[in-house]
Amino acid sequence: MKATKIFDDKYQWYVFARDPEKKEGIIDTNQYMIKSGDRTILLDPGGIEVFASMLTAVLHYVGVDEITDLFASHQDPDIISSLGLWEEALPAAKLHTPWLWESFIRHFGSKNIKFAPIADDGGHIELGDAHLQFIPAHYLHASGNFHVYDANAKILMSGDVGAALEPEGAPMYVEDFDEQIDKMKMFHQRWMPSNRAKQDWIARVRQLDIEIMAPQHGRLFKGDDVKRFLDWFEALEVGIAVP
Amino acid sequence: MTSSNNENILITAATVTAELSKVKKIAKEMSIAVMNAKAISHRAGEAALGFRPITDFIDEMAQDVMQLVIKISKEAFHLSQMSIERTHIINTETKYKLILKNAKDAAHVDSLKPAIKKIQQQRFNYQETLQKNIINLTLLLDEIQNSTKGSQVLSTTSRVEASSADTFRASLEVVADNLEQATDRIRMLVKNSSNKLDNVLEMLKRESYK
Numbered sequence: 090m091k092a093t094k095i096f097d098d099k100y101q102w103y104v105f106a107r108d109p110e111k112k113e114g115i116i117d118t119n120q121y122m123i124k125s126g127d128r129t130i131l132l133d134p135g136g137i138e139v140f141a142s143m144l145t146a147v148l149h150y151v152g153v154d155e156i157t158d159l160f161a162s163h164q165d166p167d168i169i170s171s172l173g174l175w176e177e178a179l180p181a182a183k184l185h186t187p188w189l190w191e192s193f194i195r196h197f198g199s200k201n202i203k204f205a206p207i208a209d210d211g212g213h214i215e216l217g218d219a220h221l222q223f224i225p226a227h228y229l230h231a232s233g234n235f236h237v238y239d240a241n242a243k244i245l246m247s248g249d250v251g252a253a254l255e256p257e258g259a260p261m262y263v264e265d266f267d268e269q270i271d272k273m274k275m276f277h278q279r280w281m282p283s284n285r286a287k288q289d290w291i292a293r294v295r296q297l298d299i300e301i302m303a304p305q306h307g308r309l310f311k312g313d314d315v316k317r318f319l320d321w322f323e324a325l326e327v328g329i330a331v332p
Numbered sequence: 333m334t335s336s337n338n339e340n341i342l343i344t345a346a347t348v349t350a351e352l353s354k355v356k357k358i359a360k361e362m363s364i365a366v367m368n369a370k371a372i373s374h375r376a377g378e379a380a381l382g383f384r385p386i387t388d389f390i391d392e393m394a395q396d397v398m399q400l401v402i403k404i405s406k407e408a409f410h411l412s413q414m415s416i417e418r419t420h421i422i423n424t425e426t427k428y429k430l431i432l433k434n435a436k437d438a439a440h441v442d443s444l445k446p447a448i449k450k451i452q453q454q455r456f457n458y459q460e461t462l463q464k465n466i467i468n469l470t471l472l473l474d475e476i477q478n479s480t481k482g483s484q485v486l487s488t489t490s491r492v493e494a495s496s497a498d499t500f501r502a503s504l505e506v507v508a509d510n511l512e513q514a515t516d517r518i519r520m521l522v523k524n525s526s527n528k529l530d531n532v533l534e535m536l537k538r539e540s541y542k
Contacts, residue, residue: 141427144444145435152443177424178447198420 090142092149093261095301095309096242099218100125103150104303107258108142115139117255118167119305121246123239124151125217130158130185131175132237132246133168133305140171144178153178158216159202160223162248163231164190166197168305173198185214185223189233207235224293226250228286243300250290251318252276253307263308266317272307274325281327291323341415341462344532348469348525349408352401355476355518359397362514366391369507376500382493383504389486390511396479397518404472411465418458425451459540466533473526476518483515 090110096102106119120143121132129151135143147156156179161169164186172184172194180201186194188206211223219242223235230249237246253272263269281287302310302318310318370387373380428448435441487508494504 141430141434145431145438148431148435148438148440148444150440152440153447154443155440173420174424174427177421177428177451178444 090146110142125219128157128216129155132160136167136170140174159184161186163234164193176202187233228283230280245299246303251304278329344528345408345412351521356401359394363394380497480515487512
């Protein structure tokens with residue numbers, strides 16, 4: 090699995106993606122990691138199918154004993170079905186996840202991990218030098234859903250918002266926003282159920298200073314492409330499958 | 333290999349549970365038939381006096397079997413749960429070993445070793461617990477066989493007592509025949525379950541010698 094450092098200062102952000110070992114028919118996912126001092130958090134650590142590649146890649150940067158926190162933006166299998174595998178190596182780690190999904194996520198073979206439920210209006214954690222905010226993103230697409238914002242790094246980990254269905258080996262960053270639209274349109278229209286929730290999220294996110302918007306599938310948005318995305322998303326009608 | 337062995341355990345536990353639900357049904361039918369026999373022997377009066385204590389024995393046997401089936405079903409469910417957890421541990425161990433191999437050049441690969449050691453210990457523990465669980469199940473199945481051991485004698489005695497029950501003879505002979513058939517079926521189903529569990533136990537023992 091390819092690892093890319095997307096922020097490097099007192100602490101580091103990494104994205105792990107484009108797994109060449111990934112089985113056919115499984116959606117490609119971006120997993121994120123923030124290493125800050127003696128603490129490390131994995132954001133949307135991925136499904137069972139990518140676990141081996143993901144942990145193999147992670148071990149190049151941190152030991153399992155340094156992984157203190159996990160974050161699951163919502164309950165989907167591609168986000169956190171690997172939980173039962175992770176927890177065998179991380180007996181003391183905490184899982185930050187929407188309170189709404191705790192009892193559902195426990196179905197992923199979880200026995201011992203400590204849950205840190207996130208209330209509907211969000212929350213934050215201090216991870217060494219990193220101050221991470223959990224930004225509500227309910228109904229985008231899951232009914233309980235959070236994104237992670239780091240004001241210092243100016244990174245918004247935006248879960249399924251900004252996601253795209255890409256061919257294998259796609260670049261890590263959006264290179265031409267207009268070309269990206271085709272890869273994102275169906276994803277957002279079909280997976281996102283609520284125009285009202287979408288507008289509410291856009292209004293909230295426009296207040297944030299964002300240099301990189303980092304979705305869980307597809308490419309990351311950098312600089313002006315973040316604003317381009319918000320404008321495009323604002324005008325897009327979602328929840329289109331209702332006949 | 334261990335993963336497919338685990339599938340065998342799951343299938344065996346499910347089969348034992350299914351076979352025992354048949355045993356329970358037969359025991360229940362026996363219990364109902366006994367109530368009927370009690371009524372017949374009551375109507376037969378003095379002529380079926382010797383038949384009444386026999387019906388008490390049959391009823392007691394049916395109740396014992398039903399109680400044992402409840403216990404065995406719980407144990408079999410526990411066996412399924414254990415084997416599912418063991419599957420998870422076996423899969424986890426496989427993945428961790430693969431990671432250890434693939435990440436041999438990674439700076440932090442050694443941090444994985446304590447976790448692998450812990451996982452292996454868990455697998456050994458599951459192995460032991462499963463073996464104990466299967467032995468318990470086999471013992472409970474033996475108890476059913478022991479409870480029904482006297483059925484042959486009971487049905488012979490029933491026939492002898494039925495022969496002196498005048499007009500009720502035919503009805504009571506049917507009770508004796510049914511008892512024999514029912515216990516034969518129970519013993520056969522239990523024997524099948526025991527054989528399956530013995531095979532799984534052997535398989536687990538072979539695995540632990542590896």
